[in-house]
Amino acid sequence: MAILFISHDLSVVRRLCERVMVMYLGHVAEIGGRNDIFDQPLHPYTKALISAAPIPDPRREAAKERVRIVGDMPSPIDPPSGCVFRTRCPQEAPPCRAREPVFEVVDGHGVACHFARAPRVLEPSA
Numbered sequence: 001m002a003i004l005f006i007s008h009d010l011s012v013v014r015r016l017c018e019r020v021m022v023m024y025l026g027h028v029a030e031i032g033g034r035n036d037i038f039d040q041p042l043h044p045y046t047k048a049l050i051s052a053a054p055i056p057d058p059r060r061e062a063a064k065e066r067v068r069i070v071g072d073m074p075s076p077i078d079p080p081s082g083c084v085f086r087t088r089c090p091q092e093a094p095p096c097r098a099r100e101p102v103f104e105v106v107d108g109h110g111v112a113c114h115f116a117r118a119p120r121v122l123e124p125s126a
């Protein structure tokens, strides 16, 4: 028997699912086994969803690093050029506008991001 469980709440997904697929605007952002996705997320959207899930320990919750995404989701009938997540991605760079990222296997899970192998190091915002 297989069950397809759809949710934005990754803390519930972590409890219920063996394999996890993260989608944005109808595109697969990342897919892999539960431990691969939660222990080593590679796509910025996956990182944002995981960081949004509350931790039931006030000290760990206060200390965790939050990946924030801003803005609204674009229209799926008029998606952005290049990467569909680029208008909200904190790591967006010129290649993201120019071309859609190729879906590839990195560290045992599939991911669609130009910088999955070498994430960009961002300066903290003032």
Ligand code: SF4
Pocket (backbone or CB within 6 Å): 043, 044, 045, 083, 084, 085, 086, 087, 089, 090, 091, 092, 093, 095, 096, 101, 112, 113, 114, 115, 116
């Ligand atoms: S390809 Fe660029 S915009 Fe898309 S998720 Fe990766 S860094 Fe962000």
